[in-house]
Amino acid sequence: MHSSRSTENLRLLSWQRVREYAAPPPMIETATARRLVGDWAGACAAARVDVDVDLRRLRRAYGTELVAAVRADLRQLVPDLLRWHMPRVMPGGLLRPDTTSTLARYPLPDGGAGHLVVRTPPAWASGPQRMILAWWDVADRATPHPDRRFRLDLHRHLWDARRSAELVERAGPASGASVSDASVPLAPVPLSGVPDDWAVTRWPAEAALLVASDGVPRGGITVRLGRRRLVLRVHADGVPQAPTSRDLAALFDVPSRPGTSPTGVSWTGTARAPRHGRPPSPGTAVLPDAATWVPPDALLLRAGLVTPGDLHPLVADALAPGSTRRNSVAPAPGIRQVECRGETHRLTVVDGVLTALDHAPDEIGHEELLAQLGGTPLPCLHVIDQLHRAPTALADVRARLDHGDVGSALAAVEDLLGPEAVLRAGDLQDELTAVAEGRVAYGAYRAGLLPALLDADPEIPAGRGIRSDLAFRASLVAVPRGRRDWHARRFLVATY
Known part of the structure; x- marks a missing residue:
């Protein structure tokens, strides 16, 4: 049986935190401004994406036609949207380390294909949460091979400005929910015990896109669902067969009516559910991870954990048209009040340092010396010391640092303690x-x-x-x- 509803709620809460910190509004605004004026490299820099694509080298190796196609895609690349949708490791929500994802493929003169890829560093170097935009082809043996599970070339709506509106269709059929007068796409719960985030109703269509791109696989198409595996059969004519409720029930050992699809429509096809841990056969294709799950943004909107204004603007435009973006301007730091010796005293930043306003400099120096000798410090000085060592906003600062947003974290600390x-x-x-x-x-x-x-x-x-x-x-x-x-x-x- 699948994890309980409380576990699914905890997962949504984790995604809510990811959406708050992983791609902050200042990053999105800066990257968008640069992208709209044609500075795709500057947009990548703003989104903390290092560019290793050498267009001059590609022109010498493959010609101007391929370079023109690559440059056209780079101009439409939304690096902040790519960061928003990149594979992550839950519950922390950090970027999945040591992963190479194909963004686009280009035919080469020798019959092969070149790949525009985005890489994440290995775990030991993943602290800054940066990504690397690069070029890969079969002759490149020194860099990791693109991961077929996390490919994004069949999901351009996750990074291409021209296709971002397709998210509402690729997320699954609407369930009738409404957020800000807009239907939120969310596949209905297909079977008792099957989690909401499984995009079951989209699997046949997504599998058809995979077949159209790569051809008919010999061993079917594997849907990877955590530790579970479901293999969709594919007809000789390339038409994938949809899973029945019996196929899904086999994963959880729950009762179901044979031959009935999750949406109540009779399907003629079947799927094979391998045992846990058994690897798929070598001829089996893998359904991309982006096609396996309902986008978390749709689930968060449906649960009321975020508003459209909390999402990436392109995601909000797709899922909730007409919504407004939240204001990213941080409030100015104010005055902190402290109870000190029966009176209310004030703490604020003066000349770049957090200072107790209601104590003279000589008194502060005297009290600091007494505290160093083991005396009881003034309550004002004690609060200042605690804020320097473990500020009340440390959880927020730590979350920003974990997701690589050093600038916002330092700004928060400077607002509190002074630059x-x-x-x-x-x-x-x-x-x-x-x-x-x-x-x-x-x-x-x-x-x-x-x-x-x-x-x-x-x-x-x-x-x-x-x-x-x-x-x-x-x-x-x-x-x-x-x-x-x-x-x-x-x-x-x-x-x-």
């Missing part, structure tokens, strides 16, 4: 140190180096200002321990 604040030992400093290590690891991966010398020294001195401190830690992580003192002095002299 000139000196980090103190604690959870916040540990999080920023981990970010610095991740940046160095990704740089090593891009340079073709092994993940060596990536251990951080716990005795790293703090820099002046949050951003300077982060840059200093990133520069120091990859330095051998024997030369770190010299490197630190050189960095401080150059900085100050």
